[in-house]
Amino acid sequence: MFYHVLKYVLLGPLLRLLFRPRIEGLEHIPAEGAAIIAGNHLSFSDHFLMPAILKRRITFLAKAEYFTGPGLKGRLTAAFFRSAGQIPVDRSGKDAGRAAIREGLGVLSKGELLGIYPEGTRSHDGRLYKGKVGVAVMALRAEVPVVPCAMVGTFEIQPPGQTLPKIKRVTVRFGKPLDFSRYAGMEDEKAILRAVTDEIMYAVLELSGQEYVDRYAAEVKAEAEAAKKTGRR
Template structure:
């Protein structure tokens, strides 16, 4: 109930007014039945813009940190995400991927739309990074189509760390559904999962026209953070 209140009364009209998003390819999103919408992830605002523009309800797997933040802001954020029907997923630990897959399959099992960011985290520099294979596992196990989606302009509108968005044009572009039924029963084959994931990422890339980096975003982020620390606090020479 709160989801539709946000969509049509509280948040949706405000997002349309501020961002004035242009929607392309909306007819590619199935009107009924389970499907995965797999998109690039450039901004915190992605969580709200795509659901606000879609006719159908979509459930995203959101990182658990959105539900456990401290203070008033943390409680409000958690309330918002829970009320909007988003599912917290703990991304730490060796079983994090399996937990996300289990939750995602539960959404698809109810013939709903599932939203996924295959990169696993927001892009810190506007580039598109290598996708994780969880999206392929869910697509093959559930036997559902994958609709590629490109968020364009949201990085400029609200880059990482910026609370109040800039006024910048935004385009939300949906591609034709990808059918992976030819790989049915092969969700345990690593090469197949990689091939399916790469096909999905290529479809997103074709829509977004971003620069592509064939590495995981989280790894690149960690390396850059370590380099900044090293530059700020250089090690003393031995001896």
């Protein structure tokens, strides 16, 4: 109930009024049935802007840190994400990927929309990074289409580290659903999972126009942070 109040009464109308999002390709979102919406991830604002413009409910796999933050801010953030029906996923440890896939398949088994960011984390510099294969595993196991999505302009309004977003128009762009039924039963083949993931990321790239980096975002981000620390010494 809180999800619908938030979407249609509180946050949704406010976001549409402030950011006046341009919406392109909304007809590519299935009217019913399960599907994965796979997009780039440039800003904390992405979590709110996409659901605000979709008619159907969408559930995101959100990092567990959003649910475990300290202090009043942490408790409010956790309450917000839980009330909005978002699912916490622990991204640490060897079982993190399996947990995310299990939770995602649970959403899809109910015939719902699942939102996922294949990069696994926000881009720290606005570029598009290599996708992790979890999105391919879920698409093949659940036998559902993947709708590529590009958030355009959200990095500029709220880059990582900026608390409040700038009031500026953004674009949410959806591409044609990708059908991977030709790979049915091959979800354990590493080469197939990589090919499917790369096809999804290429579709996102075409929609977003970002510069592409064929490396995982978390690795590049860790290297940049290490370089900063070294420079301070």
